[in-house]
Amino acid sequence: MKDLYETIQEELDHLKKEGLYKEEKFLISPQDGSVSTEEKKDLINLCSNNYLGLSNHPDIIKTAKDALDLYGFGMSSVRFICGTHALHKELEAVTASYVQKEDAIVFPSCFDANGGIFEALLGKEDAIFSDQLNHASIIDGIRLCKAERFRYRHRNMQDLEDLLKKAHYARRKIIVTDGVFSMDGSIAPLKEIVYLAKKYDSLVMVDDCHATGILGEHGRGTHEKEEVLKEVDLITGTYGKALGGASGGFIAGKKECISLLRQKARPYLFSNAITPSIAAASICAVNKSKNEPERRKRLWDNAAFFRASLSKLGLDVMPGTHPIIPAIFPSANIALDVANQLYNFGVYAVAFSYPVVPKESPRIRFQMSAAHTKAQLETAISALERALEQVGILR
Ligand SMILES: Cc1ncc(COP(=O)(O)O)c(C=O)c1O
Incomplete structure (x- = not known):
């Protein structure tokens, strides 16, 4: 052998x-x-994904250095034991306000955010509708969840509608799409997606890793650009691209969803918290994105x-x-x-x-x-x- x-x-x-x-x-x-x-x-x-040129910005570096001096290097804990720093809460508040959602939860990465969201919010009586070109982390997150999966052809609204009809029996439905598709730079048709979501009583989740800080007048993301700021229910994003480029991801949405994710999302419960220096510098990056x-x-x-x-x-x-x-x-x-x-x-x-x-x-x-x-x-x-x-x- x-x-x-x-x-x-x-x-x-x-x-x-x-x-x-x-x-x-x-x-x-x-x-x-x-x-x-x-x-x-x-x-x-x-x-690189250094869209806003913030990865080496002197203000962000200084903020990170100051936080290192004040709060040390690492958290040595997951969030729910003794790993939640006041800076994590501030980053969550600043992020939620930027993308115009009620609340946000920070993860070690957006890969983790996408990996944890479906299993925490959906069960076997639910259904997920996913664009065929969605990011690998969404595909993996869906695999970890027991909900029924439907993959629609890339940006094809007829296909999505047919699948939504087919799964009329599902308890909770969620349509998930990248806001910007990373290999093409194409943008999801969020207006049409939101229309179908309303018609078939589904939630909409957008992975805005290549859009937060970039799309829309204020850089809030694809939902700002496509004028559906309120209608998108859940947004996942990263601090690892336009927003300073270090690491960390987030999910933003309604308070109830975010609270349930804090209780159940496995990468949040079982992986170390991002360091205070990254949280502080990411707050600085979000503010720069908003104000510059x-x-x-x-x-x-x-x-x-x-x-x-x-x-x-x-x-x-x-x-x-x-x-x-x-x-x-x-x-x-x-x-x-x-x-x-x-x-x-x-x-x-x-x-x-x-x-x-x-x-x-x-x-x-x-x-x-x-x-x-x-x-x-x-x-x-x-x-x-x-x-x-x-x-x-x-x-
Ligand atoms: C569309 C999309 N989603 C999720 C991720 C993962 O983000 P992170 O680097 O924060 O894990 C990426 C990064 O490559 C991405 O392009």
Whole structure:
């Protein structure tokens, strides 16, 4: 019989052979508009979720340092034993007010928030309706719950309605969607979803990891942009992207839901609390997101400029406006070659292929930040032009 480790090595070899093995680059600088890796200095960084440019902001760093001095390093406890700091409560209040919900609960990550929410709120007599392109953490959270599952075709409202009709007998129903789909930058049709939810007596939950701080006039999220601020029942989000980029996630909604989650959500009950310094700095980040709209303006201006520049190069850019800007390439290898060339020319962008994205649309996902200067984006576009020439696909 084969040794266990031999079979594991075979699995690793298989991933490498299929081009699915993920290599990591090691940063030796802060996360910012440009970063340095062990091999290369000052790469223009087009692949982080640092949308508002807050990951390396001096006020946020100072807030975290002050909290470290005042409250120490770690909590050494889950929230319900002795791990709830006053700063956690403040972060929850600030977050709830920002996304305009009654209350919020902070988790170690949004992966945990999505992992814990369904099992805590739903049982076997209930039903979940989930967009087929929802994030992995939603898929895993649904797996952990006994409710009946219905997967609707991506943003397809007819399919969703058919499924809602089919599950008329369910006690509680919940429609769950990403606000912004992370591989496409597309936005969920929340108005239509809310309409169907009302018609079929369902709750609506939105994962706004790529929208909080970004979408809507005040950056409250997809529900603000789509003008259904009140109608969305539950929002999950992260502090690990636009809001400072450290870690932590949240669920915001009605008081009763949040109270039940505090009693029953397993990642909240059985995982350590985020450190006070991260809570303090995340409060600072939420306040900056609320009070510094110029960051959002810069982000959206950058996204519009970069989208237009990619189209001018003749690239197949997925339609939209979001700072997630995917350019589709004819094959996974070509996308990878272009990303590698870009890296050689001082631009950091990542190629994605099957199974992360559909086989027929391998891509490079460019991500904009308010931290990018126009000059950096222009440099990145000339590097891309050279990379396309090198790979032989400049039209
Ligand atoms: C849509 C979506 N949901 C959830 C998560 C998980 O967030 P966190 O990093 O806070 O666990 C991510 C992060 O990749 C995401 O993109």
